[in-house]
Amino acid sequence: MNALYILCGLGVLSLVAEIVSIKRGLLFFLTVGIAVAAGVAVMDWNSTQSYFSDMVVFDNFALAFTILICILTVFWFWMSRSYFHNETHVTDQAALVLFAVVGAIVLTAYNNMAMLFLGVEILSLSLYVLAGSKRENLFSNEAAFKYFLMGSFATGFLLMGIALIYGASGLFHIDRIAAFAASNTGNLPGFFYAGIVMIMIGMAFKISAVPFHFWAPDVYEGSPTAVTAFMSAIVKVAAFAAFTRMFAFCFASSYTSWLIILQVIMILTLVIANITAVVQTNVKRILAYSSVAHAGYVLLALVSTGNSAGVILYYLAAYASASLLAFCVLIEHENQTGDLSIKSFNGYFKANPFLSVALIIALLSLAGIPPLAGFFGKYFVFSLALNQGYVGLVVLAILTSLAGVYYYFKIIVALFSDPEEARVIPLSASTRFLLWILFLVTVGLGVFPDLVNVL
Amino acid sequence: MLTAFIIFWPLIAALVLFAARPANTRMPALVAALIELVVSLILAAQFVNNEAVQFLFNKPWISSIGISFSVGMDGISLLLVLLTTILVPLIILSTFNSTSTKPHTFYGLILLMQMALVGVFTAQDGFLFYLFWEIALIPIYFICLIWGGNGRGRITLKFFIYTLAGSLFMLAGLIYLYFHTEGVHSFDLQALYQAGRSLPESEQSILFWAFFIAFAIKMPVFPFHTWQPDTYTVAPAQGTMLLSAIMLKMGIYGLIRWLVPMVPMGVHAWGYSAIVLSVTGIVYASCIALVQKDIKRLVAFSSIAHVGLISAGLLTLNKIGMQGAIIQMLSHGLVVFALFYIIEIISERAKTRVISELGGIRNVAPVLTTIFMIVMLGSIALPLTSGFVGEFLLINSLFQYQMLLGAIGGLTTILGAVYMLRAFQRMMTGDTNKVTALMTDLSSTEKLVLFPVVAMIIILGVYPGPILAISEPAVNNLIQILSDFTTYVKP
Numbered sequence: 001m002n003a004l005y006i007l008c009g010l011g012v013l014s015l016v017a018e019i020v021s022i023k024r025g026l027l028f029f030l031t032v033g034i035a036v037a038a039g040v041a042v043m044d045w046n047s048t049q050s051y052f053s054d055m056v057v058f059d060n061f062a063l064a065f066t067i068l069i070c071i072l073t074v075f076w077f078w079m080s081r082s083y084f085h086n087e088t089h090v091t092d093q094a095a096l097v098l099f100a101v102v103g104a105i106v107l108t109a110y111n112n113m114a115m116l117f118l119g120v121e122i123l124s125l126s127l128y129v130l131a132g133s134k135r136e137n138l139f140s141n142e143a144a145f146k147y148f149l150m151g152s153f154a155t156g157f158l159l160m161g162i163a164l165i166y167g168a169s170g171l172f173h174i175d176r177i178a179a180f181a182a183s184n185t186g187n188l189p190g191f192f193y194a195g196i197v198m199i200m201i202g203m204a205f206k207i208s209a210v211p212f213h214f215w216a217p218d219v220y221e222g223s224p225t226a227v228t229a230f231m232s233a234i235v236k237v238a239a240f241a242a243f244t245r246m247f248a249f250c251f252a253s254s255y256t257s258w259l260i261i262l263q264v265i266m267i268l269t270l271v272i273a274n275i276t277a278v279v280q281t282n283v284k285r286i287l288a289y290s291s292v293a294h295a296g297y298v299l300l301a302l303v304s305t306g307n308s309a310g311v312i313l314y315y316l317a318a319y320a321s322a323s324l325l326a327f328c329v330l331i332e333h334e335n336q337t338g339d340l341s342i343k344s345f346n347g348y349f350k351a352n353p354f355l356s357v358a359l360i361i362a363l364l365s366l367a368g369i370p371p372l373a374g375f376f377g378k379y380f381v382f383s384l385a386l387n388q389g390y391v392g393l394v395v396l397a398i399l400t401s402l403a404g405v406y407y408y409f410k411i412i413v414a415l416f417s418d419p420e421e422a423r424v425i426p427l428s429a430s431t432r433f434l435l436w437i438l439f440l441v442t443v444g445l446g447v448f449p450d451l452v453n454v455l
Numbered sequence: 456m457l458t459a460f461i462i463f464w465p466l467i468a469a470l471v472l473f474a475a476r477p478a479n480t481r482m483p484a485l486v487a488a489l490i491e492l493v494v495s496l497i498l499a500a501q502f503v504n505n506e507a508v509q510f511l512f513n514k515p516w517i518s519s520i521g522i523s524f525s526v527g528m529d530g531i532s533l534l535l536v537l538l539t540t541i542l543v544p545l546i547i548l549s550t551f552n553s554t555s556t557k558p559h560t561f562y563g564l565i566l567l568m569q570m571a572l573v574g575v576f577t578a579q580d581g582f583l584f585y586l587f588w589e590i591a592l593i594p595i596y597f598i599c600l601i602w603g604g605n606g607r608g609r610i611t612l613k614f615f616i617y618t619l620a621g622s623l624f625m626l627a628g629l630i631y632l633y634f635h636t637e638g639v640h641s642f643d644l645q646a647l648y649q650a651g652r653s654l655p656e657s658e659q660s661i662l663f664w665a666f667f668i669a670f671a672i673k674m675p676v677f678p679f680h681t682w683q684p685d686t687y688t689v690a691p692a693q694g695t696m697l698l699s700a701i702m703l704k705m706g707i708y709g710l711i712r713w714l715v716p717m718v719p720m721g722v723h724a725w726g727y728s729a730i731v732l733s734v735t736g737i738v739y740a741s742c743i744a745l746v747q748k749d750i751k752r753l754v755a756f757s758s759i760a761h762v763g764l765i766s767a768g769l770l771t772l773n774k775i776g777m778q779g780a781i782i783q784m785l786s787h788g789l790v791v792f793a794l795f796y797i798i799e800i801i802s803e804r805a806k807t808r809v810i811s812e813l814g815g816i817r818n819v820a821p822v823l824t825t826i827f828m829i830v831m832l833g834s835i836a837l838p839l840t841s842g843f844v845g846e847f848l849l850i851n852s853l854f855q856y857q858m859l860l861g862a863i864g865g866l867t868t869i870l871g872a873v874y875m876l877r878a879f880q881r882m883m884t885g886d887t888n889k890v891t892a893l894m895t896d897l898s899s900t901e902k903l904v905l906f907p908v909v910a911m912i913i914i915l916g917v918y919p920g921p922i923l924a925i926s927e928p929a930v931n932n933l934i935q936i937l938s939d940f941t942t943y944v945k946p
Contacts, residue, residue, distance in 0.1 A: 349601070353557075369619075370589045383520075383630045398623045405616055413608040416600050453519050 001051050001058050003037040003066055004105050011098035018091035027084060030094055031077040038070035054173060055112040062109035064313055064454055065241040069104050072234050072320050078434050079328040082335050083226035093133055100126035104238030113162040113172045124151045131223040143222025150215040158202030164195030174250045182253035193257045200258060206239040210268040213292045220288030225334050229327035232291040233320040240298055244312055262303050269296035274400040277407045284340045286407055290366055294319050300397055301381045304388040310455035311380045317452050318373030318445055322365035325438040329359040336425045342411055347419025356415045358435045363408040365442045368401055373445035458526045459512040461494050462574050469566035472559045481551055484562035488544035495540040502533055506928035521641030525579040530929040535576040535708055538788050539701050543569045546696050549796055551900045564594040568697055575705050581629045581642040592618055595697055602691040614686040621672035628665035651717035656724055663721030666714045667729055673706030674762045677736025687755035692799035699758050700792040704784050707765055716933060719940040726770045734863050736763035741870035749808050750878055754794050761787050764867050768849030774934055776852030781926045782919055783845025793830040793908045804894045810878050815887035820896040824883050826905050831879050833912040835872040841915030
């Protein structure tokens with residue numbers, strides 16, 4: 001909770017900075033502040049505390065995801081300096097990002113439907129604006145508008161579901177709903193289950209699972225690349241934390257009613273996202289589809305009951321670090337060339353070996369090649385699912401991950417093809433350092449997966 | 456401890472090369488590989504000749520899911536480790552005449568490859584084995600992708616996805632076995648053996664195919680070979696050497712170490728089908744090799760034929776077959792390394808690999824011709840060369856298993872003689888033409904690479920006893936396990 005206070009404080013501070021016009025060093029200060037917030041969350045470890053008459057509960061689950069989100073945000077601020085410096089409203093945008101992070105953290109710790117709704121809205125509203133923050137760019141405007149329409153639609157579903165659950169149980173608190181559902185199995189009204197499905201649809205929009213993913217590729221492509229990185233790493237983590245809390249904890253006892261639906265969503269997500277990604281020619285778009293596809297693997301962990309929270313945390317940490325590493329390269333590349341098609345990476349290795357190796361490591365991890373973090377993420381998910389007897393689903397997931405290898409490697413092959421327009425991209429020492437850190441995180445999480453084995 | 460050293464030493468050397476980027480990369484790389492060779496020879500000297508796994512190094516690694524870093528060697532592992540550590544310095548030495556772009560990346564990747572290969576041959580933990588198995592794929596993929604020939608992007612990607620697909624099924628099989636280990640689940644080799652053997656025959660059969668396909672793709676056995684000729688042809692010479700001389704042994708080693716002792720009933724049930732596939736591959740690949748115009752492609756197909764014989768002989772599960780497989784693995788490694796190197800030397804000087812465009816090389820390069828002659832005779836299994844010992848034992852075991860299969864398998868030698876001798880005749884004898892007229896004979900570095908290999912080919916052929924003695928206890932142990940399990944019914 002203290003981490004949340006700090007982040008809110010930083011957000012407000014960033015707004016005030018606009019008034020008193022302190023822009024120099026603001027980003028550095030914010031980055032340090034977020035790191036402090038992560039440290040504070042670490043200190044709270046193993047002390048389950050609830051606030052505001054149990055509306056928010058910071059248990060180890062919430063803390064683990066909070067720490068992950070804070071660390072990712074630190075990296076994100078570090079790699080996105082160019083994004084802030086190229087736009088005029090540094091302070092506004094920094095504040096929006098911070099508020100989005102606040103929403104994300106609420107989503108990891110909510111214990112009340114109202115807090116869930118608040119979290120979703122704080123996160124989403126900030127993102128709508130951020131997606132459209134390249135005001136002169138038509139695609140950025142389109143992305144914001146599309147995201148806003150789809151997002152509000154999803155929120156509608158979510159609210160409707162909450163209302164139905166409240167109608168059936170008379171409760172708003174997650175733990176009490178869970179207890180109520182567990183003690184009344186069999187004689188719950190039908191609209192309770194309708195409520196579950198509505199909430200599932202609303203949240204499936206947020207994690208961009210198929211068939212509720214249509215906004216994702218366009219929004220990812222149109223948004224400024226830094227914002228895309230933010231969405232694909234941090235927002236994804238928060239949305240899945242919320243999803244896990246809702247379905248692995250709150251509706252765990254009535255899983256028979258939603259498991260089959262979630263399995264169908266999962267299968268669709270794996271198949272459609274991976275196959276559509278194969279034909280893409282823009283790297284940013286490939287990463288967008290890959291982000292949708294990775295949602296499928298996390299869902300596989302979710303449908304395999306058991307200790308899925310730990311697996312999901314590891315998977316998301318592995319995915320998000322690799323994703324940030326890839327986007328970090330993309331941001332540097334786009335700043336110099338303004339182009340993110342696969343072709344623009346032709347012959348990249350000769351001109352930019354360091355960036356190429358970073359991108360290769362990120363893509364190998366996303367593709368799940370050992371011994372990188374992405375491999376262990378997939379390994380844990382598959383072994384969890386196999387332990388539950390989902391042999392068919394695992395075989396399907398293996399086949400789709402092979403399609404994944406194909407489209408990630410399309411980019412890698414381009415790096416080594418004959419040079420056409422390879423340009424040397426200058427790297428600042430700080431970016432180089434960040435790339436090294438993300439690289440070491442991706443390798444280190446893979447070699448020592450027990451490090452994140454906390455849940 | 457030394458086992459762990461020979462795994463991590465190449466890794467450290469590779470990382471140093473990547474980071475330091477010395478102006479002259481060859482010498483440090485060669486020195487690193489030679490240190491590795493010396494250490495592995497020390498291990499060989501200390502090896503006690505029995506069936507026990509020796510030089511064990513066991514440290515818990517990912518304890519939450521029962522994975523430990525457990526490596527050690529028995530006779531079979533030791534021989535393959537020696538093959539790797541002997542060939543890698545020679546492969547590095549073979550580059551001394553040519554200049555490559557990004558040399559530190561190149562040598563670093565070769566050393567990484569060596570780490571993964573040694574890891575595969577020594578792993579005593581299922582997960583570790585899988586990990587090294589996959590890691591081996593990455594450096595060789597990049598070696599082929601960065602320094603390969605035309606169409607490398609498409610061809611190497613096919614190679615990568617093909618082999619990855621196979622090994623993912625192996626991974627699924629390993630996880631399945633893991634959940635059947637007794638007590639606290641673990642990936643320990645012995646625990647996995649026990650789990651596999653306790654399963655009913657139907658499940659063992661499924662596991663047999665999950666593992667066999669992974670290994671068959673790597674070797675490659677017909678019909679999983681389609682990636683191989685293109686990849687061998689497009690890869691740079693050193694990539695082809697690594698792929699054919701060492702990497703395909705991973706598949707055969709997998710059969711011996713993992714498949715046969717883990718699911719003996721599955722092997723009994725489906726071994727015959729696998730042998731038929733292998734024997735089919737022998738004839739098929741030999742016939743295609745007959746009509747090849749490119750000498751590198753010809754050797755690639757001949758490699759499929761030879762490997763088919765190894766896997767067929769091995770799966771007969773009798774002692775001669777297994778011993779033959781082991782000696783033939785070493786022999787094939789040496790022969791195919793030398794063949795691809797000679798092809799590289801010729802094509803570098805003549806700027807072509809097409810057999811019909813060459814001719815009369817004997818007149819300008821007699822030493823090269825003599826070496827090529829000996830290596831080729833080793834390849835077609837002439838007595839007193841290493842190829843003879845292996846192929847004789849393998850064909851013998853096939854005959855004992857089933858007459859007809861033995862007869863068909865024997866075709867490798869005959870057809871091999873036909874295409875190899877014909878190619879040799881056209882390339883080396885006759886009059887020189889304008890392509891070959893200006894060719895020079897072997898340089899001293901090239902001699903330094905080829906002479907030891909040729910010597911080993913002859914020594915192995917004349918006096919294979921010590922090598923067979925090293926692997927014998929381990930093979931006996933394996934036979935014992937198999938006979939403990941089911942009475943073997945011939946089909």
